[in-house]
Amino acid sequence: MIRNFPFAITPYYFCLMKDSDIEDPIRLQCVPDPREIAFSLGGVDDPLAEDRDMPLPGLIHRYADRCLAMVTHTCTMYCRHCNRKRFWKEGAAAKSRLSAMIDYVAATPGIREVIVSGGDPLTLPETVLEGFLGALRSIPHVEVLRIGSRIPVVLPMRITPSLVRMLRKHRPLWFNTQFNSPRELTPEAALACQRLVDAGIPVSNQSVLLRGVNDTYETMRELLYGLQRISVRPYYLFSCDPVRGADHFRVDLWKGMELMERISRSTSGLCVPLFVLDVPGGKGKMPLQTFSLLTDSFLA
Numbered sequence: 001m002i003r004n005f006p007f008a009i010t011p012y013y014f015c016l017m018k019d020s021d022i023e024d025p026i027r028l029q030c031v032p033d034p035r036e037i038a039f040s041l042g043g044v045d046d047p048l049a050e051d052r053d054m055p056l057p058g059l060i061h062r063y064a065d066r067c068l069a070m071v072t073h074t075c076t077m078y079c080r081h082c083n084r085k086r087f088w089k090e091g092a093a094a095k096s097r098l099s100a101m102i103d104y105v106a107a108t109p110g111i112r113e114v115i116v117s118g119g120d121p122l123t124l125p126e127t128v129l130e131g132f133l134g135a136l137r138s139i140p141h142v143e144v145l146r147i148g149s150r151i152p153v154v155l156p157m158r159i160t161p162s163l164v165r166m167l168r169k170h171r172p173l174w175f176n177t178q179f180n181s182p183r184e185l186t187p188e189a190a191l192a193c194q195r196l197v198d199a200g201i202p203v204s205n206q207s208v209l210l211r212g213v214n215d216t217y218e219t220m221r222e223l224l225y226g227l228q229r230i231s232v233r234p235y236y237l238f239s240c241d242p243v244r245g246a247d248h249f250r251v252d253l254w255k256g257m258e259l260m261e262r263i264s265r266s267t268s269g270l271c272v273p274l275f276v277l278d279v280p281g282g283k284g285k286m287p288l289q290t291f292s293l294l295t296d297s298f299l300a
């Protein structure tokens with residue numbers, strides 16, 4: 001199984017696991033499961049058709065005003081539900097590839113925002129990441145940088161004062177992370193997020209709705225309240241993509257919409273993320289909450 005989909009878990013995240021419970025939400029996210037290679041399950045390697053919108057290796061340019069740079073395919077932990085599992089065996093991008101990305105952005109004046117992602121960009125040596133961010137920042141038409149990283153969740157001690165000092169030089173810089181379970185909201189994770197926020201780097205959360213992890217009202221509400229307590233804005237809740245090897249995590253769309261409907265009606269708006277389906281085939285994000293509310297009010 002791990003020949004198909006490798007695994008890595010940080011000691012910190014491993015310690016959050018309750019070892020007696022095979023349905024533990026922490027365990028589900030990090031320990032390989034035989035269902036990942038079950039024949040009968042659906043899913044494709046590239047559910048969002050990202051490969052189609054890559055003008056050069058590792059750079060996704062789908063929307064005119066922004067692009068996403070996969071600066072590495074390495075992660076400190078391989079989340080079993082990841083929609084980029086197809087890259088896990090490829091490792092870090094060569095420096096020449098990073099230079100080609102910078103050249104492309106510099107030659108494309110319509111790009112005002114660059115999302116630095118992966119893999120996990122915070123697995124890069126700090127000097128390499130700093131060089132990449134600095135090169136992007138020196139391009140006049142790049143107004144905003146964004147980092148996508150799960151490090152605050154799986155290895156929060158990596159958010160050191162020195163890393164934060166480096167990152168703050170490249171503001172406006174936004175930081176997106178992915179807490180999926182309230183059990184991930186530890187004092188260490190809170191400190192990591194607080195360091196970023198204190199440095200003027202807003203932190204937002206993009207959860208994935210995962211069966212057995214956060215698909216009940218009580219758990220989702222606890223997660224959203226907890227995020228607000230640590231100054232992290234719930235931004236998106238994604239329906240789990242139909243990626244090969246993650247079918248067992250997928251939650252029925254109607255169930256997800258009902259769940260978020262209940263959350264919206266009982267929870268402060270600041271806590272409520274936008275529930276979206278990233279439409280397979282690269283057709284973009286479709287909000288699901290609004291449709292649910294409309295349907296409900298028309299039928300009432």
Ligand code: SF4
Pocket residue numbers: 074075077078079082083084118119120149150
């Ligand atoms: S950290 Fe992100 S890219 Fe890496 S395995 Fe987890 S979800 Fe995928």
